[in-house]
Amino acid sequence: MEDFDFEVASFVPYALDQILIVGAGMAGSLLAFVLSRAGYGVTVFDPHRRPPPMFRNEKLGDEQIVLLRRYDALSCFADVCWPPEGHPHAYPADARPSLTDCGAPHHAWLTSVRDAWPANVRFVEAAVDSIATSDDMQVVTTATGERFAGRLVVVATGRAPRLLDELGLRRRAISPGHSVCLGFSVALDSSPSVVVQGLPGAGIGYVSIFPMPGETRVNVFSYRPLDDPWTRRMSRSPLEALAEVSPDAAEILAGARVVRRCEARGTDLYRVDQPARDGVVLIGDAFHAPCPASGTGMLRILNDIDVLARTHIPQWLGSEGMARTKIARFYADPAKRRIDRRSLSISLRARGSKVGRGPYWALHRTAVGVRSALRTAIAAAPVRRAAVSRPQPGV
Ligand SMILES: Cc1cc2nc3c(=O)[nH]c(=O)nc-3n(C[C@H](O)[C@H](O)[C@H](O)COP(=O)(O)OP(=O)(O)OC[C@H]3O[C@@H](n4cnc5c(N)ncnc54)[C@H](O)[C@@H]3O)c2cc1C
Incomplete structure (x- = not known):
C-alpha cells in the first residue's frame, strides 16, 4: 500500500464518486456494465482494449442465465452463441440449441459485454501498477504513470497476484x-x-x-x-x-x-484471508478461485456483482468514508458466503469422488459403482423380460 505523496491537482480529473475497476475480465466487465447502467461513474483499467483469446468458461448454466437476465445482460451472451442470420456460423433459426446447450469462446462474450457498456464507462487501456488507499479517497496509478482518484477500487484481476501483494493481502492455498x-x-x-x-x-x-x-x-x-x-x-x-x-x-x-x-x-484453489481493506474490494478469481470443473466460476462472479450492486455499493457510496469496517460487510454477507461455500464444496467433493485418498472416498467410489451397476441392470431388465416373453418365430 502506498502513502499519498502528491497533490490532488496532479490526478486525471475525475469526480470523486468514481468507482475504479481494475481488470476487465468477466468480473470487472460485467460489474462495469451493471454499475454504469445504475448511474455510477465507472473507470475500468485493463491492458487489453479488445480481449485476447483466453481459455475460461464457455457455457452458461440455468442460475447464471437467471442472474444475467436480471441485469439485462443476457443478450450479450445469447447474441454470441446465436449469431444473427447471415453470419457464416449462424445456427438456422429452427435448429438453435437451447442457451444452456451451446457456448461461445470466452473472449467473444467479453467483447460483447464491453461493447454494451454505456457511454459513462471510461476505459483506460493500461495495467495498474499500484493502488494507494485510505478510508476516504483511493488513487490508482497505471504502468504509464497516470493517476486516477475515486472513492472505491474494485480489484478484479483474476489469478494475477501482484496487486494483492501490493495491498498486503495474502492468498491461502486450499x-x-x-x-x-x-x-x-x-x-x-x-x-x-x-x-x-x-x-x-x-x-x-x-x-x-x-x-x-x-x-x-x-x-x-x-x-x-x-x-x-x-x-x-x-x-x-x-x-x-x-x-x-x-x-x-x-x-x-x-x-x-x-x-x-x-x-x-x-x-x-485459494482464497484471500482477512480481505477487508480501506477503500478496496476484491471480486471474482481475485478473491477466491473455484475449480473450473465445478462450473461455478461464473455463478460466483454474478453473485458477487448482485450482492455488491444491490446492497453494498449503494450503502458505501451513500455514507461518509470508505473504511474497512464498511467493506468487511460484503465478505460477511450471507448471500455471498452461501455461494462461495457451495462453490468450494462442489470443487472439493468432485475431486475427492474421483481421486480422493482414504477409506471415506474409497467407500464413496464403491457406492457410486454399485449404484451405477444397479441402474444399468434395472434399465436392462424390461428389455430382457420382453425378450423372454416375445413369441419365437415359428412357435
Ligand atoms: C480453463 C478454465 C475453464 C473454466 N470453465 C468454467 C466453466 O465451465 N464454468 C464456470 O462457471 N467457470 C469456469 N471457469 C472459471 C471462470 O472462467 C473464472 O472464474 C472467471 O473467468 C474469472 O473471471 P475474473 O474476471 O475474475 O478473472 P480473469 O478472467 O482472469 O480476468 C482478469 C482480468 O484482469 C486483468 N488484469 C490482470 N492484472 C491487471 C492489472 N495489474 N491491471 C489491470 N488489469 C489487470 C487481465 O487482463 C484480465 O482481463 C473456468 C476457468 C478456466 C481457467
Whole structure:
C-alpha cells in the first residue's frame, strides 16, 4: 500500500464518486456494465482494449442465465452463441440449441459485454501498477504513470497476484494443483451437447462436448497433474488421448477433425484471508478461485456483482468514508458466503469422488459403482423380460 505523496491537482480529473475497476475480465466487465447502467461513474483499467483469446468458461448454466437476465445482460451472451442470420456460423433459426446447450469462446462474450457498456464507462487501456488507499479517497496509478482518484477500487484481476501483494493481502492455498482443464475444438457433422464420464480410476472429472458457432467444443476436466504423460499426450493428439480414458467420448467424436489445438490450464484453489481493506474490494478469481470443473466460476462472479450492486455499493457510496469496517460487510454477507461455500464444496467433493485418498472416498467410489451397476441392470431388465416373453418365430 502506498502513502499519498502528491497533490490532488496532479490526478486525471475525475469526480470523486468514481468507482475504479481494475481488470476487465468477466468480473470487472460485467460489474462495469451493471454499475454504469445504475448511474455510477465507472473507470475500468485493463491492458487489453479488445480481449485476447483466453481459455475460461464457455457455457452458461440455468442460475447464471437467471442472474444475467436480471441485469439485462443476457443478450450479450445469447447474441454470441446465436449469431444473427447471415453470419457464416449462424445456427438456422429452427435448429438453435437451447442457451444452456451451446457456448461461445470466452473472449467473444467479453467483447460483447464491453461493447454494451454505456457511454459513462471510461476505459483506460493500461495495467495498474499500484493502488494507494485510505478510508476516504483511493488513487490508482497505471504502468504509464497516470493517476486516477475515486472513492472505491474494485480489484478484479483474476489469478494475477501482484496487486494483492501490493495491498498486503495474502492468498491461502486450499488445494494446490487441484485440477487441469483441457479444451480443444473439432469439426463434426452434427454437434451434440453432452457430458460423459471417464473410465473408473482414469482421474477424469468429466468431458463436456457442446456446439459453439462454427465448431464443436470439447472440454475435459481432469485431476491428473499438468506434467502427467497423458496430459502431454492430450496436448499433442487430443482425440487419441481422450479415447484412452473415455470410450463414451470417443464414440461421440468418431470422425471428428481437430480444428483448434488443445490448451491445458492447471488450477489451484485459494482464497484471500482477512480481505477487508480501506477503500478496496476484491471480486471474482481475485478473491477466491473455484475449480473450473465445478462450473461455478461464473455463478460466483454474478453473485458477487448482485450482492455488491444491490446492497453494498449503494450503502458505501451513500455514507461518509470508505473504511474497512464498511467493506468487511460484503465478505460477511450471507448471500455471498452461501455461494462461495457451495462453490468450494462442489470443487472439493468432485475431486475427492474421483481421486480422493482414504477409506471415506474409497467407500464413496464403491457406492457410486454399485449404484451405477444397479441402474444399468434395472434399465436392462424390461428389455430382457420382453425378450423372454416375445413369441419365437415359428412357435
Ligand atoms: C480453463 C478454465 C475453464 C473454466 N470453465 C468454467 C466453466 O465451465 N464454468 C464456470 O462457471 N467457470 C469456469 N471457469 C472459471 C471462470 O472462467 C473464472 O472464474 C472467471 O473467468 C474469472 O473471471 P475474473 O474476471 O475474475 O478473472 P480473469 O478472467 O482472469 O480476468 C482478469 C482480468 O484482469 C486483468 N488484469 C490482470 N492484472 C491487471 C492489472 N495489474 N491491471 C489491470 N488489469 C489487470 C487481465 O487482463 C484480465 O482481463 C473456468 C476457468 C478456466 C481457467
